[in-house]
Amino acid sequence: MQARTRTSATPLEAAMGAIASPRRRQILRLVWNAERSAGDIAATVDDVSWPAVSQNLRLLKNSGLITERREGTHRYYRADRRALGPLEVVLRQMWTRDLGRLRELAEEEARSRRTRHD
Amino acid sequence: MQARTRTSATPLEAAMGAIASPRRRQILRLVWNAERSAGDIAATVDDVSWPAVSQNLRLLKNSGLITERREGTHRYYRADRRALGPLEVVLRQMWTRDLGRLRELAEEEARSRRTRHD
């Protein structure tokens, strides 16, 4: 017997809920292109405790958004893009927008430094 | 002077959060194709109180997902699909899946009634 997480949500619904959290989007981006160990991830997301990261990893795994591979004492995670469906486009857009904003900020800063040259 | 809702979220982020709630998806679907009054909406979503609907309408409006038009004592709402960006595809998929599931259930029930004919 295998009980559902809660009131049986469709995969897309689960993915939606998981991705609504900025923290989990951050984590998902880290394992987007490469497999990473839990410790590696927790060390990168350094404004929060390891258990917090672990819990979010579990939620992402239960939503089907990441896969887990165990090897010795390590656990490696990686994004499973298939589970995202049409949400992949959404994520990409959010991320490229963030990048765009970072670039804008950098340019603005460079500009003001040049004019004020301090 | 005009303060942001909170910690200035990108429109897509706001839309994401708004749509993560099943209740708001339900409401959004009601005003998807046609303009509807608040009372009309609240009467349709009848498992919850009017103020609850009103609050969700406000959140949807603040996220830019619906527009409000006042006329006399009435307020009419309607979806603004432009604000959804790539999320429109997600919503459509969720809704057609719901429909698909309803159809499946109906078919299954019909089938079992036929075989067990009770």
Added chain:
DNA sequence: GGCTTAATTTAGCAACAGCTTAAATAAGCC
């Protein structure tokens, strides 16, 4: 076995989301 490292689970807490009921606003009508 005992020690170390990797990661999770548990228990508890503060903040928040979504709801309820009751009170308030606002427009239209007599």
Added chain:
DNA sequence: GGCTTATTTAAGCTGTTGCTAAATTAAGCC
């Protein structure tokens, strides 16, 4: 003005979310 209808705002309650610190599991090594 007073009454009705449409809708929102306010206050409060409850369950959930995201976190922390402490305890636990599990693998590898001596």
